[in-house]
Amino acid sequence: MGAGLGSATEALLDELAARDAVGRIAAYRATEPVPLFSRRAQRILTALHPGVPLAFGSLNVNDPWGAQGVAAGSQDLVWGVNVFHLARDLDAVLREAHAALAGGGWLVVAEGMRPSATDVVGAEFPFRLLESFTDVRLDPTTRPTSGFLTAEHWLAALARTGFGDVAVVPQHLGLMDELSVRENVEYPARLARCLEDRRDLIEDLLERLGLAGMQHRPPTETSLGEQQRTAVARAVVLAPSLLVADEPTAHQDARRVER
Numbered sequence: 357m358g359a360g361l362g363s364a365t366e367a368l369l370d371e372l373a374a375r376d377a378v379g380r381i382a383a384y385r386a387t388e389p390v391p392l393f394s395r396r397a398q399r400i401l402t403a404l405h406p407g408v409p410l411a412f413g414s415l416n417v418n419d420p421w422g423a424q425g426v427a428a429g430s431q432d433l434v435w436g437v438n439v440f441h442l443a444r445d446l447d448a449v450l451r452e453a454h455a456a457l458a459g460g461g462w463l464v465v466a467e468g469m470r471p472s473a474t475d476v477v478g479a480e481f482p483f484r485l486l487e488s489f490t491d492v493r494l495d496p497t498t499r500p501t502s503g504f505l506t507a508e509h510w511l512a513a514l515a516r517t518g519f520g521d522v523a524v525v526p527q528h529l530g531l532m533d534e535l536s537v538r539e540n541v542e543y544p545a546r547l548a549r550c551l552e553d554r555r556d557l558i559e560d561l562l563e564r565l566g567l568a569g570m571q572h573r574p575p576t577e578t579s580l581g582e583q584q585r586t587a588v589a590r591a592v593v594l595a596p597s598l599l600v601a602d603e604p605t606a607h608q609d610a611r612r613v614e615r
């Protein structure tokens with residue numbers, strides 16, 4: 357979505373190429389409403405990744421996606437880098453993305469964020485000259501300003517539109533090496549601004565999953581089994597309704613699996 361001159365698409369394709377995975381792309385549609393940007397992205401990306409089944413076209417996230425060739429349940433990945441904050445009606449656009457995804461599909465939203473609703477970050481200043489940046493439907497609680505949102509507003513918007521209540525334990529655990537085991541577990545609660553409410557649960561999880569003794573170490577200094585349990589604790593810290601876990605006991609001994 358909002359592929360612009362193609363830099364986010366290029367980064368993704370480069371990353372997949374480095375993992376020898378571009379061959380698994382069945383179809384990739386880079387959409388951008390400004391024809392000049394789209395043509396430039398097409399020129400660059402087809403030269404860089406000639407074997408990838410890329411298509412280029414226009415899509416305005418604010419208009420119904422089905423009428424723009426994105427059938428419901430058809431996409432494995434919907435993603436945009438600094439695009440979704442431009443949605444005129446954020447909830448409506450996130451619902452369109454939800455409808456577009458196939459079961460198990462991913463919405464990846466990479467966005468600049470504000471520390472608080474009133475703190476405009478520097479990157480926003482030039483964009484504020486653009487009508488698309490400021491012409492959004494505001495709501496005193498859910499969308500108090502145009503421009504970038506806070507983490508809190510994003511999480512609330514995702515929860516309202518069907519994305520919020522699912523947590524994942526991926527097979528590649530995605531722990532942050534620069535944080536300690538405890539900080540990794542705390543991270544979703546910190547982002548959702550509910551760390552204090554979750555204190556007891558966090559202590560309990562660290563204890564019950566046998567992580568208390570290494571909670572201040574970085575994940576790289578723990579065993580694979582401990583890293584896996586850290587990812588499980590991180591996934592349940594917000595008490596999701598649905599937990600999607602990809603072989604979460606693969607590195608656990610029988611006693612741990614049982615527990």
Ligand SMILES: C[S@@+](CC[C@H](N)C(=O)[O-])C[C@H]1O[C@@H](n2cnc3c(N)ncnc32)[C@H](O)[C@@H]1O
Pocket residue numbers: 357358359360361362363364365388389390393415416417418436437438439442488
């Ligand atoms: C900050 S740029 C992001 C560019 C791009 N993601 C990249 O990686 O370079 C925002 C892009 O969103 C596009 N855009 C603006 N309004 C849009 C809308 N309603 N629907 C889809 N894209 C939109 C703009 O044309 C612009 O290319």
